[in-house]
Amino acid sequence: MTEPFLSAHETAEVAAAFSRTYSAWTWPEIVDALRSVLPAEVTTDVADRIFELSTHEPRHPARVVVEALVPWTHPASEARRPILLHEPEPTVTLPEALPDLYDVEQFAHWLDFTVPELEWFADRGQWLRTGRPPLRHYRIWRREKRDGVRVIEAPKPRMRETQRRLLRRLIERIPAHSAARGFVPGSSPAAFAWPHTDRPVVVRVDLRHCFETITVQRVRAVFRDAGYQPHIARLLAELCTTTTPVDELRGVDRTHAALLRERHLPQGAPTSPHLANLVMRSLDRRLDGYARRNGLRYTRYGDDLAISGDAMDADRALWTVLRIVEDERFTVHPDKVRIMRSHQRQRLAGLVVNDRPQVARSEYDNLRALLHNARVHGASSQNRHDHPDFRAHVYGLIAWMGATGEARRRRLLDLAATVDWDS
Numbered sequence: 001m002t003e004p005f006l007s008a009h010e011t012a013e014v015a016a017a018f019s020r021t022y023s024a025w026t027w028p029e030i031v032d033a034l035r036s037v038l039p040a041e042v043t044t045d046v047a048d049r050i051f052e053l054s055t056h057e058p059r060h061p062a063r064v065v066v067e068a069l070v071p072w073t074h075p076a077s078e079a080r081r082p083i084l085l086h087e088p089e090p091t092v093t094l095p096e097a098l099p100d101l102y103d104v105e106q107f108a109h110w111l112d113f114t115v116p117e118l119e120w121f122a123d124r125g126q127w128l129r130t131g132r133p134p135l136r137h138y139r140i141w142r143r144e145k146r147d148g149v150r151v152i153e154a155p156k157p158r159m160r161e162t163q164r165r166l167l168r169r170l171i172e173r174i175p176a177h178s179a180a181r182g183f184v185p186g187s188s189p190a191a192f193a194w195p196h197t198d199r200p201v202v203v204r205v206d207l208r209h210c211f212e213t214i215t216v217q218r219v220r221a222v223f224r225d226a227g228y229q230p231h232i233a234r235l236l237a238e239l240c241t242t243t244t245p246v247d248e249l250r251g252v253d254r255t256h257a258a259l260l261r262e263r264h265l266p267q268g269a270p271t272s273p274h275l276a277n278l279v280m281r282s283l284d285r286r287l288d289g290y291a292r293r294n295g296l297r298y299t300r301y302g303d304d305l306a307i308s309g310d311a312m313d314a315d316r317a318l319w320t321v322l323r324i325v326e327d328e329r330f331t332v333h334p335d336k337v338r339i340m341r342s343h344q345r346q347r348l349a350g351l352v353v354n355d356r357p358q359v360a361r362s363e364y365d366n367l368r369a370l371l372h373n374a375r376v377h378g379a380s381s382q383n384r385h386d387h388p389d390f391r392a393h394v395y396g397l398i399a400w401m402g403a404t405g406e407a408r409r410r411r412l413l414d415l416a417a418t419v420d421w422d423s
Contacts, residue, residue, distance in 0.1 A: 004074040011073045014038060015065035020178040023289020025057035042072060060175075098173055101232045111162060121159060122238035126263075129243050138266060140248045147335065148253055151212075153242055153266035163271045166239060174226055176277035177284035182301035183273030189349035190404050192301035193357035199297075199308040202346045202353065203318050205325065206336035209259055210303035211272055213330055214279050216241040216263035222278045238263070240271045273302070283328040290320055301349050314339045351404060358404040364412075367397055371415040378423035391421040 006014065014037050022033035030050060034043040049068040058064050101107045108118040121137065128136050137159040143150040155163055176184055181192035196202045207213075216237050223233035244260035252260065265272040284300060287307065291298035296309040296317065305325075307317055318339060325332055340346040342354065351357040371394070374382045383390040398416060402409020 004072055006069060006073045008073060011066055011069045012062075014069065015062040018065050019062045020288075021292065022061070023285050023292075025054075025061075027051070029289070046072070098226060099170055101228060104231065104235065107232060107235060111165065118235065121162060122235050123242070124238065126243055129245060131245070133245075136245065138242055138268070140244065148256060149251070150267065151244065151248070151252065151256075151260060152268045153244065154268035155266070155270075160270065162239065163269055166236070167271050167274065170236075171240075171271055171274050171278075174222070174278055176274065177281045177288065179284045179288045179299050180277045180280070181299050182304075183277055188403065189301060189351055190357045192299050192304070192306070193348045193351045193353045195297040195299050196306050196308040196346070196348060197353045197356050198342075199346075199353075200310055200342050201312045201314045202306060202308040202338075202340045202348070203312075203314055203321065204336070204338040204340065204348060205305040205318070205321055206333040207303040207305070207325070208331045208333040209256060210330065211265040211267050211276060212256065212259035214265045214276055218279050218329075219265065219275055222275065240265070240269065240275055242266045242269075276302075280328075280330075283324065283330065286324050286328070287321060290324070304349055306348050314341075350400075356404070358408075359401045364401055364408055367394075367401060367412060368415065370394070371412065371419060374419045375415070379419055379421045380423065 017037045018033050021036050022029050027047065030047050031043055034046055038046060046065075046068055049071075050064060053068055054064050099110065101110060104115055104118070108115045111118065113121070123137070136156075138153040138155055140151065140153050143152060154160075172185075181187045182189075219241055220233045220237035223236045224230065226233075228236065241263040243263050246261075249257045249260060265275055280300070284298075287298045287300075287305070290296075291307055291309075294309070294312075294317075296307055296312055298305070298307045300306070305321065307321060309317070318337070322332060345360075346353045347360075348357075350359065352360050370382050374394075379390055387393040394416060398409065398412045402412060
């Protein structure tokens with residue numbers, strides 16, 4: 001066996017880089033992923049040790065790799081020579097330990113519930129499907145979209161606090177795939193868009209009814225894969241999903257209503273975004289693996305998927321993405337599939353990426369004009385959509401536009417400072 005040549009820090013970097021690279025827990029994929037971060041002469045031996053430690057995909061692959069690399073890790077604080085063939089992302093964070101939940105009574109105590117309260121909030125018998133509004137755990141309203149309605153299901157205070165506790169103490173500790181750039185601390189639309197900047201071809205695919213498509217069974221599988229027993233995984237999943245009451249489905253199209261009638265991730269719950277990332281980890285891993293094998297780049301922001309390349313067969317790439325999305329039981333929005341070439345405007349998550357991610361010039365000019373008119377004619381004259389806090393709305397737009405351009409942000413803030421917002 002080769003003598004140790006890694007420092008402990010480099011071992012953690014290798015493990016994190018490996019976790020971002022492999023696409024399936026099979027011998028060829030493991031070996032290919034190791035070859036991208038380790039010298040070729042040790043990859044077979046390391047792969048052997050990985051499979052000795054875990055024949056099936058573990059909850060935390062990075063931890064298995066760190067343990068497998070122990071024979072190659074030097075006890076000194078510094079390695080004798082650098083070995084990484086590809087520079088990893090700058091920060092490496094291994095998953096935090098998850099709370100140990102083993103029976104219903106202990107689980108209820110962990111959430112400051114009695115067992116009957118836990119079962120009530122988990123809606124074990126789906127009593128709330130036909131329950132009166134005061135008894136329901138969610139307030140429901142709709143937002144009109146061009147192709148239908150968005151049903152927002154916002155948890156009431158105690159349910160919201162329970163879900164926030166679950167998110168903070170458990171769900172956020174399960175890592176999403178590195179390609180997920182939405183609903184991840186420190187990420188942003190710009191982080192989603194940057195890998196596709198200045199690329200000859202960018203393919204964008206949007207998913208339809210993404211949250212509603214994620215059923216309670218899929219959420220339960222996330223907790224099972226995290227190591228929880230079936231009865232605990234079931235309760236966790238039920239606390240994070242809901243069934244839309246029958247009277248709230250009037251006027252919703254049949255396909256959308258059919259999804260809402262089943263237990264699903266509610267839009268408006270604090271746990272839903274990260275759980276969606278976790279359910280979509282398999283989708284991310286497969287698309288990222290396809291992209292890496294073909295010299296492409298893949299990222300996802302919520303329900304927006306993007307893949308790009310310098311010498312990409314766009315039709316073949318799109319066909320592959322559509323097949324994987326279908327196989328992972330999601331639905332593509334047919335009106336929001338785009339193949340964008342460099343001579344066209346390439347737009348991702350509201351940002352134009354032909355040169356670098358930034359809000360379109362026309363939108364910036366429109367906001368400058370709004371601020372100018374607000375200064376001259378009064379702020380109320382520009383509040384055409386009756387925003388209850390128009391000043392906060394405008395400063396939110398400035399923050400959005402300024403996130404990818406400091407000069408723009410400064411000019412807009414200077415203009416906003418001259419507006420009398422009470423006029």
